Amino acid sequence: MCEGLVRFEEGSSKVIPALAESEPEISADGTRWKFRLRRGVTFHDGTPLTAEAVRFSFMRQMDPTHPYYVAGRMTAARRLFGDPTTTESVIVRDIETPDDWTVVFVLAQPRASFARNLAVPQAAIVSPRAVMNAAADGQTTMVGTGPFRVAGVRPGRSIVLERNPQYWGEPPRIESVELRMISEAVERERALRQQQCDVAAGLPPQTLAKLARSKEFMVTTAPGMTGCVLLLNHAVPPLDSARVRRGIALAIGREKLMRDLLLEYADAGYGWLPPAMVEAAHPDAQSENFGDVNEAKRLFAEAGVPGGFTVKLMALTVPRVYNPAGAAVAEKVAQDLTACGLTVILERVPLEVASRRVAEGDYQMAVWGAVAWNGDPSAYWADLFGDGQTNALNYRSGELHALLRQLETEIGEPQRKATCAHIEKLLHAEIPCVPLFYARQAVVARREVRIEHLNVMGLTRLDKVGIVREE
Structure with a gap:
């Protein structure tokens, strides 16, 4: 129905032109993104696609003072593009329309993921006339340029x-x-x-x-772009020990998890990014012998808990997009950890309770999910690690924090791939949580x-x- 300036290439997280006729022209400092529109495109209501229509589609979602802004229904878009009326977390500072066929996004700072932000549904361009009519007669605003x-x-x-x-x-x-x-x-x-x-x-x-x-x-x-992970609360000893976390990671047999529960509908969690991401590096983790009970026990002993320990594992009562097998995954994880000497207390809780407890840090371990909502590694890792300092894992890493900031402002695929590889190696060394699988x-x-x-x-x-x- 509706299209954006760009879209995701089929089978990839790479962004290609859609309503824009070509790739954007990006200024040297990375803060000005110029798009030239395709000529002769019309909305379903017959009105023409223009630069002003593009600006209207974004500003009505970003700016709470816009006459067609709808309070409480634009939160996702404001996360993608910011709020130009405030200096807090602003992404898009302004949108310029020098002529009918040119749109310039002025960013507050360089943002490498911005192109992908423009490819998600919230960035779709809709007919201004349809939005205005809908406000008057309650009809649909789903009037775009699509097929x-x-x-x-x-x-x-x-x-x-x-x-x-x-x-x-x-x-x-x-x-x-x-x-x-x-x-x-x-x-x-x-x-x-x-x-x-x-x-x-x-x-x-x-x-x-x-x-x-x-x-x-x-x-x-x-x-897909979702990952099922085992969250480990670093504020709960002995989960603050990297040796214990590595032992937990090695204790869980990924291949058996795939074979018994996910069948062929997931990819094993060897790396720290969904495999469909063009930046995914998948470093040394693939060489690990997952399901190695003896190595897990050795690491637990080195960490000072040779007899194991008791830990609570929180699981959702229903399947999710990132975990189509539901609570059975937590049960399998509990079995593998029990085989290594741990006493695992399984807590089955509804989604709303689990969400609150994870946000408040009121858990020890949890089978949880992360989503790359715009197909970008910075978004996926932000879902897990926040800014590297504030997150539900209670994991603090100045090095990760600096690398995530670098990744967000870095323009250029080769540079970003190198930074992602660096981040994956750091995560593999510290095991802040445990990737289980990536649902297909x-x-x-x-x-x-x-x-x-x-x-x-x-x-x-x-x-x-x-x-x-x-x-």
């Missing part, structure tokens, strides 16, 4: 999209699509089997494996539906989906 346009909405139930005949790019392969909201995985599977839908996502690994064996369905997978995206479709590939950010392009009817 599909909104044909009907049933709030909380479904959205019907139809092909946009005026689309500036390659036309969609299908004429229309209905997006249905089905909250329970078992109901999504039932709808698929009863031919009430053609495609379903968010199914557990065991269901995916079962459907993959059927001649009726095809499962398409791709790496998985979509099940009926055999006649053709899904070429999934976007690593979960933003699969529906215009690339096709239908093949048997003769």
Whole structure:
């Protein structure tokens, strides 16, 4: 429906032009990003795409004084772009429109991840006229420039999209699509089997494996941008010992975890970044012998706890995007640690309770998740380590703090890859937490539906989906 100036390349976290006709021109100091717009592009309501429309789409989300700002509904965008009315954590200081086809973002400081910020859904460009009309008559603001346009909405139930005949790019392969909201995985599977839908996502690994064996369905997978990690609270001895943390990391058998619970729908947590990230280095961790009980016991003994220790492990009661196997992962971790002499007390808690306790540091160990919400390593690591000084792990590292700041302001892929490799080596040495696995995206479709590939950010392009009817 809606598109941004840039988008993620299929199968990668790399950013490529969309409504912008080319890569941005970035000033020498990294604070001015100039984009030139494609000519002749129109919104679904027939109004033209202009630089002022781009500015409108961003400012109405960033600026609480904007006439079309909606309080309480713009928090994600303000994290991406900041608030130009304050000097606190500002990212975008201003947006200039020197002519109808040129947009210049003026940043408060260099920010390497800014291009990826512009590729997420919150950066989509919408029709100013549609937003103004929606404020008056309550109609949808989902009026963009994309290959599909909104044909009907049933709030909380479904959205019907139809092909946009005026689309500036390659036309969609299908004429229309209905997006249905089905909250329970078992109901999504039932709808698929009863031919009430053609495609379903968010199914557990065991269901995916079962459907993959059927001649009726095809499962398409791709790496994702979420990681399942074992949080270790450094404020709780002996988890403040690097030897103990390394012993815990070695005690957990990654391959068995994959084989028994995640099947083929996750990548083992050898490195410190989702494998789909172009900056992922995956250093020495791959050579470790995970599941090595004897080495784990040796490290515990060196740390002064030869007989093991008692620790509480918090687990969510429901599966999450980063952990489709749910509480079973924590149970498997507990089994592996018990085999090394630890006494593990498993705490099963609902999401809202777990979120509060992790934020307050009221836990010892927890099976948790991290998300690269913009496909950038700085965002993923910020989810885990904050700024390197303040985080839920109670992990303090001046070196990590400096490296994360360097990564955020560094412009240029080779330089950022080198910095990421440095950070991964530091994390591998200190083991502030334990990467368990990186969940893969998985979509099940009926055999006649053709899904070429999934976007690593979960933003699969529906215009690339096709239908093949048997003769």
